[in-house]
Every structure is written in structure tokens, then in C-alpha cells.
Amino acid sequence: AAFEAAACIGCGACVAACPNASAMLFTGAKISHLGLLPQGQPERLARVVSMLNQHDAEGFGGCTNIGECAAVCPKSVPLEVITRLNRDMGHALWKGQKAHA
Numbered sequence: 076a077a078f079e080a081a082a083c084i085g086c087g088a089c090v091a092a093c094p095n096a097s098a099m100l101f102t103g104a105k106i107s108h109l110g111l112l113p114q115g116q117p118e119r120l121a122r123v124v125s126m127l128n129q130h131d132a133e134g135f136g137g138c139t140n141i142g143e144c145a146a147v148c149p150k151s152v153p154l155e156v157i158t159r160l161n162r163d164m165g166h167a168l169w170k171g172q173k174a175h176a
């Protein structure tokens with residue numbers, strides 16, 4: 076999964092294909108890639124909070140699990156990266172970090 080997440084080239088095809096204009100596959104790929112690296116651990120939870128805040132602030136829509144993103148991704152980034160992102164976000168919220176400060 077780390078290898079697949081690292082393959083993202085930031086092409087934006089996933090966002091263009093999404094009816095919600097969500098960038099969660101792209102964001103999930105970045106979160107998964109960094110979150111699976113040993114050196115990515117210290118900032119892991121703060122990073123998912125800040126990246127999701129940035130995602131929302133830039134006007135990208137929410138993910139409703141339609142799956143068009145993964146279907147069009149030229150690098151075969153799997154939907155699993157979004158599950159991973161949501162899991163990290165759950166941990167961050169559980170630790171008491173504010174998602175929308």
C-alpha cells in the first residue's frame with residue numbers, strides 16, 4: 076500500500092472524475108505515503124488534521140464513496156488510502172485535536 080500511495084503524481088484526474096469534486100484520493104495518497112514512513116510518524120496526526128482543513132478550505136467536496144477517483148487514477152492508487160486517511164483522522168479526533176480550529 077505504501078508503494079501504491081507513493082505512486083501518486085498529483086495529476087488531478089481523481090478530482091476531475093469525482094461528482095463531488097473531492098480530492099480525497101489525492102489527499103489520502105499523500106497521508107498514506109507519509110504515514111507509512113518511519114520518519115513520518117511524529118507529525119502524523121497533526122498532518123491529517125491540517126491537510127483535511129486545507130482540503131476543505133480550498134473548496135474541494137466531501138467523499139461519499141462513489142469510487143470514480145480510483146477508477147480513473149493512472150497510477151492505480153486504491154480507495155484504501157481514503158480508508159487509511161479516515162482512520163488517522165479518527166485517531167486525531169480521539170486524541171482531542173480540533174479538526175476545525
Ligand code: SF4
Binds near residue numbers: 082090100104150
Ligand atoms: S488520479 Fe491518482 S495519480 Fe492522479 S492525483 Fe489522483 S491519486 Fe494522484
